[in-house]
Amino acid sequence: MWTGSISNESAPIGVFDSGYGGLTILKSIRAQLPDYDYLYLGDNARAPYGTRSFDVIYRFTLDGVRELFARGCRLVILACNTASAKALRTIQQRDLAGLDPSRRVLGVIRPTVEALSQSRTGNVGVLGTPGTIASRSYEMEIEKLHPGFKTTTVACPLWVPLVENNETTGDGAKFFVDKYIGRLFEAAPDVDTIVLGCTHYPLLLPLIEEAVGGRARILTQGEIVARSLADYLSRHPEIDSRCSRGGSATYLTTENPEKFVGLARIFLDEDVTVNHIDIN
Numbered sequence: 001m002w003t004g005s006i007s008n009e010s011a012p013i014g015v016f017d018s019g020y021g022g023l024t025i026l027k028s029i030r031a032q033l034p035d036y037d038y039l040y041l042g043d044n045a046r047a048p049y050g051t052r053s054f055d056v057i058y059r060f061t062l063d064g065v066r067e068l069f070a071r072g073c074r075l076v077i078l079a080c081n082t083a084s085a086k087a088l089r090t091i092q093q094r095d096l097a098g099l100d101p102s103r104r105v106l107g108v109i110r111p112t113v114e115a116l117s118q119s120r121t122g123n124v125g126v127l128g129t130p131g132t133i134a135s136r137s138y139e140m141e142i143e144k145l146h147p148g149f150k151t152t153t154v155a156c157p158l159w160v161p162l163v164e165n166n167e168t169t170g171d172g173a174k175f176f177v178d179k180y181i182g183r184l185f186e187a188a189p190d191v192d193t194i195v196l197g198c199t200h201y202p203l204l205l206p207l208i209e210e211a212v213g214g215r216a217r218i219l220t221q222g223e224i225v226a227r228s229l230a231d232y233l234s235r236h237p238e239i240d241s242r243c244s245r246g247g248s249a250t251y252l253t254t255e256n257p258e259k260f261v262g263l264a265r266i267f268l269d270e271d272v273t274v275n276h277i278d279i280n
């Protein structure tokens with residue numbers, strides 16, 4: 001059981017991701033909720049999570065949540081589909097009671113699936129990492145919230161490495177974007193809404209839009225998650241009142257800080273100050 005200190009002070013909202021992808025979520029959250037403080041933790045040393053097994057992703061994610069709790073966060077957003085798919089439910093149902101039942105951990109899948117009510121035909125596509133797709137979390141959540149919807153999923157294992165190597169334009173990226181979008185439309189030609197179910201994928205949006213060619217609407221998660229967080233905070237004053245306001249964002253990484261700053265620039269369009277920590 002976690003034995004870190006429990007503080008009654010208000011603290012930043014914790015944002016956890018395997019690495020950089022969660023920065024796309026943080027960017028949208030900060031645009032919508034600029035007054036709060038945020039503490040971002042990227043487990044870059046152990047990323048990517050998307051190709052790892054269930055148990056490993058769960059363990060790594062729990063390490064991240066513990067760390068953010070130990071730093072005072074009352075609310076942690078898992079800004080990573082893979083972590084949300086493979087760890088969120090167990091952390092909420094099993095671990096939270098032992099860690100601190102008054103704190104909260106939220107993910108990105110539920111708000112995204114709620115936003116699928118925009119689909120006219122109920123024929124939707126979900127693109128994600130192999131871990132997210134293998135978990136079937138999107139299918140299960142869609143079945144719960146939109147019974148009768150037809151969901152087609154495609155794992156896109158090469159998209160995260162493309163983004164992390166800043167290969168988001170050019171022929172190589174185009175080849176692999178066309179390949180997975182082609183696979184989706186082959187399996188489901190009538191799909192009318194496509195979920196980018198990985199926080200890295202918005203960086204490939206121009207190529208994805210080109211490949212989709214107007215055949216379907218594309219849902220990115222940043223604004224959806226930000227809206228859902230704003231709604232959550234308005235409904236939970238007991239959590240909201242413990243989230244500090246100062247408009248700051250603090251960044252932590254388990255990898256080399258210089259490397260983080262370089263890649264964070266691609267995701268945020270700004271330079272950030274980041275500190276290294278070990279969490280395992």
Ligand code: DGL
Pocket residue numbers: 017018019021022047048049050051079080081082083129132160197198199200
């Ligand atoms: N950010 C993760 C997600 O949204 C993908 C990156 C990884 O595989 O670690 O699924």
